Every structure is written in structure tokens, then in C-alpha cells.
Amino acid sequence: xxxxxxxxxxxxxxxxxxxxxxxxxxxxxxxxxxxxxxxxxxxxxxxxxxxxxxxxxxxxxxxxxxxxxxxxxxxxxxxxxxxxxxxxxxxxxxxxxxxxxxxxxxxxxxxxxxxxxxxxxxxxxxxxxxxxxxxxxxxxxxxxxxxxxxxxxxxxxxxxxxxxxxxxxxxxxxxxxxxxxxxxxxxx
Amino acid sequence: xxxxxxxxxxxxxxxxxxxxxxxxxxxxxxxxxxxxxxxxxxxxxxxxxxxxxxxxxxxxxxxxxxxxxxxxxxxxxxxxxxxxxxxxxxxxxxxxxxxxxxxxxxxxxxxxxxxxxxxxxxxxxxxxxxxxxxxxxxxxxxxxxxxxxxxxxxxxxxxxxxxxxxxxxxxxxxxxxxxxxxxxxxxx
DNA sequence: ATACAGACCGATTAATCAGTCTATAAATGT
DNA sequence: ACATTTATAGACTGATTAATCGGTCTGTAT
Numbered sequence: 001x002x003x004x005x006x007x008x009x010x011x012x013x014x015x016x017x018x019x020x021x022x023x024x025x026x027x028x029x030x031x032x033x034x035x036x037x038x039x040x041x042x043x044x045x046x047x048x049x050x051x052x053x054x055x056x057x058x059x060x061x062x063x064x065x066x067x068x069x070x071x072x073x074x075x076x077x078x079x080x081x082x083x084x085x086x087x088x089x090x091x092x093x094x095x096x097x098x099x100x101x102x103x104x105x106x107x108x109x110x111x112x113x114x115x116x117x118x119x120x121x122x123x124x125x126x127x128x129x130x131x132x133x134x135x136x137x138x139x140x141x142x143x144x145x146x147x148x149x150x151x152x153x154x155x156x157x158x159x160x161x162x163x164x165x166x167x168x169x170x171x172x173x174x175x176x177x178x179x180x181x182x183x184x185x186x187x188x
Numbered sequence: 189x190x191x192x193x194x195x196x197x198x199x200x201x202x203x204x205x206x207x208x209x210x211x212x213x214x215x216x217x218x219x220x221x222x223x224x225x226x227x228x229x230x231x232x233x234x235x236x237x238x239x240x241x242x243x244x245x246x247x248x249x250x251x252x253x254x255x256x257x258x259x260x261x262x263x264x265x266x267x268x269x270x271x272x273x274x275x276x277x278x279x280x281x282x283x284x285x286x287x288x289x290x291x292x293x294x295x296x297x298x299x300x301x302x303x304x305x306x307x308x309x310x311x312x313x314x315x316x317x318x319x320x321x322x323x324x325x326x327x328x329x330x331x332x333x334x335x336x337x338x339x340x341x342x343x344x345x346x347x348x349x350x351x352x353x354x355x356x357x358x359x360x361x362x363x364x365x366x367x368x369x370x371x372x373x374x375x376x
Numbered sequence: 377a378t379a380c381a382g383a384c385c386g387a388t389t390a391a392t393c394a395g396t397c398t399a400t401a402a403a404t405g406t
Numbered sequence: 407a408c409a410t411t412t413a414t415a416g417a418c419t420g421a422t423t424a425a426t427c428g429g430t431c432t433g434t435a436t
Contacts, residue, residue, distance in 0.1 A: 003414080019295040021209035024393055035415040040395060042413090098293065105290040107207040140364060147347035148340060148368065155339025159332045176328060180336065184372035191384080212423055223385040228425060230383090378436080385430075392422085402413070 004042045006032045008053050016095045020050060020106065051111050054103045057096045062120040064089055069123040075131050082124070083153065083178050090157045091170075097157070121146070135187045145185055152181045192230045194220045196241050204283045208238060208294065239299050242291045245284045250308040252277055257311040263319050270312070271366050274341045279348065279358075309334070323375045333373055340369045 010032035014023040025046050029039045043049035068081045090097040103109060128145050131137035137145055156177040160170055198220035202211040213234050217227045231237035256269045278285040291297060316333050319325035325333055344365040348358055 017295070019208075022295055025395085026393070029416095036394095037396085037416065038414050041415095044395090046394065101289070102293040105286065105293055107205070107210055138368065140368075141347075141351070143351060144344075144347045144361065144365070148343040148365065151339040151343025151346070152336060153339075154342065155336040156332075158339070159329075159335035163329070163331060173332065177332070177336065180326065180328075180372045183376070184368045188371070213425085214423070224424095225386060225426085226384050229385090232425090234424065380435080381433090383430105383432085385428105387427095389424105389426080391424090393419105394421095395419090397418080398416100400413100400415075402411100404409100404411075406407100406409080 003032070003034050003038060007034060007039055007042060007049070008056060011049055011053055012057075012095055012099055015050070015053070016098050016102070019102075020046075020108075025049075047108055047111065050103065050108055053099065054108075054112065055116070057100060058116075058120055061089060061096070061100075062123070066123050069127055075127065075134065075136055078127060079131060079137075080178055080182070082127070083149070083181060084174060086153045087156055087160070087174050087177075090153070091160065094161070124149070137185050137187055139187070148184065149181065152177065152184075191220070191222045191226060195222060195227055195230060195237070196244060199237055199241055200245075200283055200287055203238070203241070204286050204290070207290075208296075213237075235296055235299065238291065238296055241287065242296075242300065243304070245288060246304075246308055249277065249284070249288075250311070254311050257315055263315065263322065263324055266315060267319060267325075268366055268370070270315070271337070271341065271369060272362060275344055275348075275362050275365075278341070278345045282349070285345070312337070325373050325375055327375070336372065337369065340365065340372075 007028060011023075011028050014028055014031065017023075025039055026036055028049075029036045032039070039049070043052060065082060065086065068085050069078055071078065071081070073081075124146055125142055128137060128149070129142045132139065132142060132145065156174060159177075160173065163173075165173065195216060199211075199216050202216055202219065205211075213227055214224055216237075217224045220227075227237070231240060253270060253274065256273050257266060259266065259269070261269075312334055313330055316325060316337070317330045320327065320330060320333065344362060347365075348361065351361075353361065
């Protein structure tokens with residue numbers, strides 16, 4: 001693992017544990033096993049590091065989802081896959097999932113160019129748009145359907161995080177939650 | 189408005205605009221029109237101020253909702269009222285709504301005693317629990333139903349914030365969203 | 377009048393920390 | 407071999423800022 005990545009990984013762990021303000025760059029460097037100067041060689045400022053971390057997580061997530069969207073199959077199946085897979089990703093990467101929210105509700109969000117969001121939402125937007133056009137999903141703005149869909153991924157995640165179920169029960173609840181989401185979003 | 193409240197109000201504005209780290213206590217004091225020492229007279233530390241602000245907003249919100257829950261009427265009507273009213277509150281108090289999320293995804297959250305959350309979730313929990321028992325809502329854990337319900341308030345808020353509709357259209361979308369939520373959560 | 381309480385003040389301080397600087401060492405190209 | 411770029415190191419600093427502290431002011435009870 002090269003130093004640049006090591007810095008990112010360490011920053012993720014510390015930022016989530018202690019917050020942006022609570023983690024000095026010196027601590028990140030120390031725990032990443034690099035010198036202070038090295039950190040600032042790769043990232044000009046602390047904020048640049050924070051933004052780079054955000055972007056790296058976001059695009060990892062986007063690529064991950066994209067591989068599912070592109071898979072063969074009916075729209076409805078792909079729709080379900082995205083939901084299930086998103087929840088799984090969040091459960092497997094709780095720090096990354098948390099970091100995204102932490103960053104989203106920080107004044108640093110504005111440092112991310114507008115277009116990046118549209119770009120990364122594309123897979124969702126396209127699939128949902130197609131679903132609406134083909135009358136598989138509600139006749140509502142694609143942004144509304146997307147927002148409610150995302151709200152649901154977040155909602156079930158919060159529940160599972162607190163509930164502490166075993167793997168089987170957890171899987172069942174994710175499926176139950178999806179059935180409910182489907183009842184909310186399907187064409188009627 | 190007494191100084192203690194003025195400090196809270198100013199802190200809210202600045203914390204939302206510039207983040208916790210980005211707003212020095214001296215700036216809060218200055219813009220609140222009080223001396224530096226006064227701020228620390230009322231709040232022993234900066235973090236204590238942050239927590240106090242969080243608690244004050246949370247209980248304002250809880251009281252606000254509570255007044256609706258206690259209103260007469262069918263469970264289903266009250267359920268709908270909570271949804272609609274929560275969205276309205278968020279739209280009318282965007283800074284407070286934002287601050288809650290900001291604080292929720294900060295390392296300071298642990299400074300809030302566990303019990304406070306259960307306490308403030310009570311109105312929801314009780315109503316939803318009753319709805320489930322009376323087979324008006326899905327036969328799922330009350331925590332799951334609550335989480336999905338909250339996810340939806342958040343989802344529609346995000347949509348409305350970005351969509352910039354006029355008052356009439358906005359109201360219509362809130363109602364549409366509620367109908368969808370109802371289809372998700374109602375007993376089948 | 378006198379005593380007391382507690383809200384308020386703002387200059388000061390002690391500590392922290394983002395970012396710089398200078399010096400090497402690797403790697404890469406010629 | 408030599409030159410140039412890239413990567414690494416870590417000591418240092420200047421600015422910032424949370425929190426303190428000694429003291430003032432105002433109202434109220436005695």
C-alpha cells in the first residue's frame with residue numbers, strides 16, 4: 001500500500017473517530033507511518049485531503065453500484081439489486097458510509113464541483129427514469145423517486161445498525177424493507 | 189432576548205454556516221453582542237454550548253410534534269399529521285434541521301445521554317406501536333417502521349430543498365410523498 | 377446604608393496545529 | 407555517468423483560539 005493511500009485510509013479512520021477538528025494532520029501522518037511533510041506533499045492542505053477522501057469514497061461506491069446496474073436483467077430486478085447491494089455496501093463499510101454523511105453536513109461540501117454529483121447519480125437517475133417511462137414506477141419526478149429511494153437505504157441502514165441482528169435475520173429484514181420500498185415506489 | 193438565548197441563536201447561525209471548527213467562540217460572542225467571558229460564564233466549554241444547542245433544538249422539535257400527536261383523531265390521521273408537520277417544520281427551520289444532522293454525524297453526539305433519545309422518540313414510538321398492534325401498520329418491529337418513516341421525512345425534505353417549487357406545488361408533493369409512505373407502511 | 381449574589385466584561389495566556397522550509401534520497405530519463 | 411524530477415523526512419514557526427481570571431456593574435435583600 002503506497003503512502004498516499006495509507007494517508008487516506010488513516011485519515012478515514014481518524015476523521016470518523018474524532019471528527020475533522022479533532023484529528024490533527026500530525027496525528028494522521030504519525031499513524032500512517034509517514035512524515036508530516038509527506039502528507040502535505042501529497043495534499044496541499046488538510047481540506048484538500050478531506051475532499052480527496054470524500055471523492056475517493058464516493059467514486060468507489062459509484063463504481064460498485066454501477067457494476068450492478070450494468071448487469072443484465074429486468075429493470076425491476078436491477079432496481080432491487082441496487083437497493084440490496086447499497087445496504088450491503090453500507091453495512092460492510094460503515095466508516096465510509098459515515099464519512100460521507102459527516103462530509104455532506106460540513107461546510108467543506110461546497111469544495112466539491114457541482115457536476116460530480118450529477119455524474120455519480122447517473123446510474124440511479126437513468127434506471128429510475130426508464131422505470132418511470134415504462135410505467136413500472138410511480139409517475140413522479142425522477143428526483144423525488146430517487147430521494148425517497150435513498151431515504152430508504154439510509155432508513156434501513158440506521159435500523160440494522162441499532163438492531164444488531166444475526167446474518168439471517170438481517171438479510172430477511174433487508175428483503176422486507178425492500179418489499180415495502182417497492183410498494184411505495186411501484187406504478188399503481 | 190436574554191444573552192444566553194442570543195448566544196444560542198448566533199451559534200446556530202455560525203455553526204451551520206461555517207461548521208464547528210470554522211467558528212471561534214470569540215466570533216459567536218462578538219456577533220451575539222456579548223463579551224467573550226460571558227459566553228464561558230453560561231457554557232463552561234465550547235462543546236457544552238454545542239450540546240446545549242443540540243438539546244434545545246431537539247426538544248423544541250419534540251414538543252412541536254408532541255402537540256400534534258396529542259391531538260384528537262384516528263391513529264391514521266395523526267400519523268399523517270406527524271409526517272406533514274415534520275416536513276413543514278424542517279422547511280421552516282432549515283438551519284435547525286441541518287444542525288441536527290451536522291451534530292448527529294459529529295463525535296460530540298456521545299456527549300448526549302442515551303436516555304434523551306428514547307425520551308424524545310416516545311411520541312413516534314407509541315403511536316406507531318399502537319398502529320402496528322391495531323393492524324393499521326405493517327407487522328414489523330416498531331423501530332424498523334420508525335426508521336423508514338424518518339428516512340422518508342428526510343427524503344422528501346432533500347427533494348423539496350433542491351426542487352424549488354412554489355408553495356402550492358410543494359404542498360402537493362408533500363401529500364404525494366405521504367401517500368407513497370402510507371403505501372409502504374400500511375397493513376396489507 | 378450595607379452586604380451579597382451573580383451576570384457580565386475583556387485582556388491575557390498557554391497550548392495547539394496547519395502549513396513551511398531545508399535537506400536527502402529514490403526514481404527516471406538522457 | 408549525470409541531470410532532473412519526484413518523494414520523503416522532520417524540525418520549526420506564526421497565527422489562532424479555547425479558556426481563565428481578576429474585577430466591575432446591577433439589582434435586591436437586610
